[in-house]
Amino acid sequence: MTSPSFDDALFDAMESSIRPTEQAESLPPLCYTDAAFYAFEKEAIFAREWLCVGRESWAAAPGDYFTSFIADEPILVARGRDGVLRAMSSVCQHRAMLVAEGSGTTRAFVCPYHHWTYALDGALASAPAMERSCDFRKEDFGLPRFALEIWEGFVFINFDRDAAPLAPRLAGISDILRGYDLAHAEGDRPGQEQRYPWNWKVMFENNNDGYHASKLHQGPLHDFIPSELAEFPDDLPADTAGYYRTNRTLHPDASFNATQRAVLPVFPALSAEERHRMVFANIPPTLSLVMTADSVIYLILRADGPESHRVDQGVLTAPGAAADPAFRQKMAMGMLAAGEIIEQDLHVDALVQVGLRSRHAPRGRYSWQEGAQRLFNTWLVPRYRSAWRRVATGAG
Incomplete structure (x- = not known):
């Protein structure tokens, strides 16, 4: 993750951005333009913080779902038949095709590429013609799950399943x-x-x-x-x-x-x-x-x-x-x-x-x-x- 465009000196220099307002100055310009800094930021910020993806009302009833995309990660939010709202990756665990786009209501998510089928909670329900694959177990290939929290009607997800709760x-x-x-x-x-x-x-x-x-x-x-x-x-x-x-x-x-x-x-x-x-x-x-x-x-x-x-x-x-x-x-x-x-x-x-x-x-x-x-x-x-x-x- 290291880059020749930033080093210890850059982060030390950020001290001046958090002083009292009358003493502070803006962040270094490369924080807004540098591709390597953005790659760093994806891990520093987006991989660890709570990210708003929509409103709870966007998936109000069992089977409702919507998708999002933040920092190169395709996100799927769906309400299960049990009424629970869940967030997961929309990347099929077979060949990386997206299993859902946009929003709607469904009984299951069927990957259009090879018809692997996922339940509303992300569990792999069906994988056609995989019976000859050695040591293949459907339970090992569910859609990766994310932490989810509702705050003031907004849906937040976190790629870090162990992240501290948001609301407090x-x-x-x-x-x-x-x-x-x-x-x-x-x-x-x-x-x-x-x-x-x-x-x-x-x-x-x-x-x-x-x-x-x-x-x-x-x-x-x-x-x-x-x-x-x-x-x-x-x-x-x-x-x-x-x-x-x-x-x-x-x-x-x-x-x-x-x-x-x-x-x-x-x-x-x-x-x-x-x-x-x-x-x-x-x-x-x-x-x-x-x-x-x-x-x-x-x-x-x-x-x-x-x-x-x-x-x-x-x-x-x-x-x-x-x-x-x-x-x-x-x-x-x-x-x-x-x-x-x-x-x-x-x-x-x-x-x-x-x-x-x-x-x-x-x-x-x-x-x-x-x-x-x-x-x-x-x-x-x-x-x-x-x-x-x-x-x-x-x-x-």
Whole structure:
């Protein structure tokens, strides 16, 4: 896993990225562009951390399933006949064909190549014409299983079956999001995924960057949430699995649309104080949340290369919101405004990636309004360092 493009000095230099915000600087540019660093990152981060792959509602009934793909790993999530949701590799254990694509409902997974058949729990049920193969036992060739956990209605998987549970390390995030009752929020499964030609961290940083909001997004669709009203927590535990910022709004029930106010039902459990702010929460390396009084935009980021990633973007609303006869029109109104803001972000993200390839790419200093970037770094850097120590000592 070692590479001539990075060494002990690189990881020592990351110390400056986790200092207090007023002293900190951004990560080294090669962390966003270098193929060898991405290969390292797949083991340091993606092989060990909890990864969001979807919503529990995407596989609500026995036989329902959906697939995903993160850091070169094809993932299959299925609900068994016993009602249990399970996650496993979708790679057939015969010749590596994928046994499932997309989503749907099925009684079993049949590999289209040679018709090996797997039960909903991943056990190999049938392997045609294998009776002459020496010492072949079906029970030895089930689909590899992953750890699975549900948090706030989101499905997380971990390639490390012995990973520490996720929810206890998200207690601080759950507290700040409690009024949204995300486990019961409703929303259709996202449509076509998007693929973007920049590093996943560029997207993650932008999604929780309060500094740019009043500059890049200046205008009637965003002026009600000024950057100077951003606040960053200072009480998250050291082992937290996520981070957030809150941002006060100029009026209650603010939302991203031409009226600047909620047009869908407000989440009923929100307090008066909570209705006067927005929350931006990140659960790295895959889930990003933008929370207004009447809707939650979520992005599931799926790295697939050193300078590319895929995104599943969806919207959640309060239970029963879709019963409004004008729901579709009101959603379209919000999505029109959000789409304009998102397009501005995407343009910037693409050009940031271009800049990061330059020999003049900086390790920039942070504004106080970029406190979330420092929180992201404090999640990343210890994991990078720990993985590098394992590489340097040959510990795996």
